Amino acid sequence: MSELMQHWPQLVAAYTVYIVAVITPGPANLAIMGTAMNEGRQRAIIMALGIFTGSFTWATAAALGLAAVLTRYGEVLQILKVVGGLYMLYLAFKAAKSLGRRFSGTELQTNTGEKKLSRTYLTGYAIHLTNPKAIFGWLATISLGLPPGASAGSVALVVCGCLLTGFTVFMSYAFLFSTERAVSLYRSARRPLDALMALFFGAAGVKMISSAL
Numbered sequence: 485m486s487e488l489m490q491h492w493p494q495l496v497a498a499y500t501v502y503i504v505a506v507i508t509p510g511p512a513n514l515a516i517m518g519t520a521m522n523e524g525r526q527r528a529i530i531m532a533l534g535i536f537t538g539s540f541t542w543a544t545a546a547a548l549g550l551a552a553v554l555t556r557y558g559e560v561l562q563i564l565k566v567v568g569g570l571y572m573l574y575l576a577f578k579a580a581k582s583l584g585r586r587f588s589g590t591e592l593q594t595n596t597g598e599k600k601l602s603r604t605y606l607t608g609y610a611i612h613l614t615n616p617k618a619i620f621g622w623l624a625t626i627s628l629g630l631p632p633g634a635s636a637g638s639v640a641l642v643v644c645g646c647l648l649t650g651f652t653v654f655m656s657y658a659f660l661f662s663t664e665r666a667v668s669l670y671r672s673a674r675r676p677l678d679a680l681m682a683l684f685f686g687a688a689g690v691k692m693i694s695s696a697l
Contacts, residue, residue, distance in 0.1 A: 495642065498625045502646040505621035506653050511611050511688060512538075512618070516657040518579070518681055519604070521669070525662035530601050532654035534608025539622075539650050541613060543643050546622040567614050569693035576686035579678050622646075 507513075512535045520528035612618050625646055660666065 495638075495645075498642050499645060499649070502621065502625045503649060505617065505625075506646075506650050510617050511615050511685065512608075512654070513657055514681055514684060515608065515611050516654060517661045518677075520658050520661035521666050521677070523604075525658065527601070527604050528658035528662050529655065530604045531608040532658045534605040534610075535612045536608075536647075536651050536654055537605075538609045538612025538615075539618060540647060542618050542622045543626075543647055546619075546626040547639050547643050566693055569689040569691075573686060573689035573693075576682045576684075576689060579682035579685060 516528055516532050516535065519531045626642065
């Protein structure tokens, strides 16, 4: 308890940074929202689980000293940026391609039947694993929340607290945007929403690749 009180300011700073990072619109949240409205709640939950797994991967890596690795081997981060940028451009292409589709009342059922759940999960995992926003978010969280020589208890408190917050946010997006009201909104404004996602993913991809060159 004394250690918790001693590190309380760092913990508050770490949680604040992570909460801001996880609720800010980005590739992960947009992917969950798009999946929920376009393919239904089950797919959105699977997508959220994949994204959460990616978050867990970066949390573990950051806690084990990823910052030191990236500092010494800067080319690793550059490669991640290029790979992530290319994947964002692929998602932008998919969103743009959907602009030409006609939306029917049975489209949600058709979409969910065409794709395996494992593919949806891996898509979510890939989105977060190649997202520099997730990497830097966790590095900032760990750096702020864990002073040099922090105990295993402090590490667990920061990592588990942030992971629980992230899981709650991702699942909330999955449930909120898969409601009948959200689906109705998607049906009436599908093309503008798909165009917005195409522009967002495209801009994110270009920015990630250009920052690595």
